[in-house]
Structure formats: C-alpha cells, structure tokens
Amino acid sequence: MVAYLRVPPPDEQRDVVEHYWMVEAPGSADVRREILIPNGRPALAIALAEPGRRHDPVTGTEWINDASLFGIMTRPHVLTQSGPSSYAGVEFKPWGVAALGVAGGLLGGPSDAAATLAALHGYYDQAHAARDFKRYTGVSASSFREVQHGIAALMHERSVQDATRSAESG
Structure with missing residues (x-):
C-alpha cells in the first residue's frame, strides 16, 4: 500500500x-x-x-x-x-520556482529567453505561458520584467563578477 x-x-x-x-x-x-x-x-x-x-x-x-x-x-x-x-x-505555487532564482537570468536575457523559460516550465508555446503567468501573478511578464529587471540584473552582475574574480585569483 x-x-x-x-x-x-x-x-x-x-x-x-x-x-x-x-x-x-x-x-x-x-x-x-x-x-x-x-x-x-x-x-x-x-x-x-x-x-x-x-x-x-x-x-x-x-x-x-x-x-x-x-x-x-x-x-x-x-x-x-x-x-x-x-x-x-x-x-x-505556480511560478514559485522563480523564487529560487531559476528564472532571474532569463527574464532580462536574450530575445528567445521567454520561449526558453516557457519550455523549461513544460509549455509548448510562449503565448500559453504568458497567459498563465498573468493569470497567476496578476501582471504581464513584460511588466514584471520592467519592475524586477534592476534586481535581477544586480543579482546576475554580482554572480558574473564573483565568477570573474574567482577565475582571476585562481
């Protein structure tokens, strides 16, 4: 059982x-x-x-x-x-994985990042993911990106700088 x-x-x-x-x-x-x-x-x-x-x-x-x-x-x-x-x-919760930092780099990334993010979450098309994102969060992905872009960029820059410093000192 x-x-x-x-x-x-x-x-x-x-x-x-x-x-x-x-x-x-x-x-x-x-x-x-x-x-x-x-x-x-x-x-x-x-x-x-x-x-x-x-x-x-x-x-x-x-x-x-x-x-x-x-x-x-x-x-x-x-x-x-x-x-x-x-x-x-x-x-x-839906989109709760983003709190782990999995999505941060993709939200402000290359032009195909939204499609990549949608595929990582099991969607076959980006439009379906965008509709569900708005349904669960109450804002569009582009609005979310505009508000969160500064924080995500700071987090991304820090991790890139840390990796560069490690490579230079090693």
Missing part, C-alpha cells in the same frame, strides 16, 4: 510553497507503474531510497527519478518503480 503524507508550509513560505509531501511504498518484485497527472504547479522531488524511472509518453524521454526540479507540468508522466520507494518533495 502506498502512503502519502502532505504537510502545509510555514506561514512565511505560503507565497511560494503550496505544500511539502512524502510518499512511501513497500517493495515488490513486480514493476509498479503510477501515472502522475499534471496539476499546473512546479515541484521538487527527491528520492530517499533507490530511485525509480520517470517517462514522458509524449516525447518518449525517460530518466532516473532521483532528484528533479520540474517546471509547470502540462502533461502526465509515468513513474515506474520496483522494490521499495521513498520520496520527499515540495509542491510550489
């Missing part, structure tokens, strides 16, 4: 985190298959025991389900596991 535990985040994380979760299942000689239905939220999943595999039936891509940060899922994945399984993770 599969056991699923869902834990609400502390108050100071509620703007970014939907909930924390843990799932455990006993071992089995048979390969167990589960379908992970998309829910429009990004997530972080970490295997605490022997990892299974994750398969995207649309693209045919398959990978070890050990530690992954996912953008907004728009299609189901098939999880396969033999033996016991134990996973822990975080279900973020």
Whole structure:
C-alpha cells in the first residue's frame, strides 16, 4: 500500500510553497507503474531510497527519478518503480520556482529567453505561458520584467563578477 503524507508550509513560505509531501511504498518484485497527472504547479522531488524511472509518453524521454526540479507540468508522466520507494518533495505555487532564482537570468536575457523559460516550465508555446503567468501573478511578464529587471540584473552582475574574480585569483 502506498502512503502519502502532505504537510502545509510555514506561514512565511505560503507565497511560494503550496505544500511539502512524502510518499512511501513497500517493495515488490513486480514493476509498479503510477501515472502522475499534471496539476499546473512546479515541484521538487527527491528520492530517499533507490530511485525509480520517470517517462514522458509524449516525447518518449525517460530518466532516473532521483532528484528533479520540474517546471509547470502540462502533461502526465509515468513513474515506474520496483522494490521499495521513498520520496520527499515540495509542491510550489505556480511560478514559485522563480523564487529560487531559476528564472532571474532569463527574464532580462536574450530575445528567445521567454520561449526558453516557457519550455523549461513544460509549455509548448510562449503565448500559453504568458497567459498563465498573468493569470497567476496578476501582471504581464513584460511588466514584471520592467519592475524586477534592476534586481535581477544586480543579482546576475554580482554572480558574473564573483565568477570573474574567482577565475582571476585562481
């Protein structure tokens, strides 16, 4: 029997985190298959025991389900596991992954950055991502970029300068 535990985040994380979760299942000689239905939220999943595999039936891509940060899922994945399984993770609010700094460099980046950002979050087209961004944040991506550009640029410049200093001193 599969056991699923869902834990609400502390108050100071509620703007970014939907909930924390843990799932455990006993071992089995048979390969167990589960379908992970998309829910429009990004997530972080970490295997605490022997990892299974994750398969995207649309693209045919398959990978070890050990530690992954996912953008907004728009299609189901098939999880396969033999033996016991134990996973822990975080279900973020839509666009909550941006709080981790994943999107900062892309928002003010090259002309194809918005398309890249949309693809990283599982969207097939940039327009759909832009509509969802406005729906979840209340502002358009370009308005958000204008307001946040200075902060993102400062953070990006600092990381580039730190890397340059490390290279020069090393």
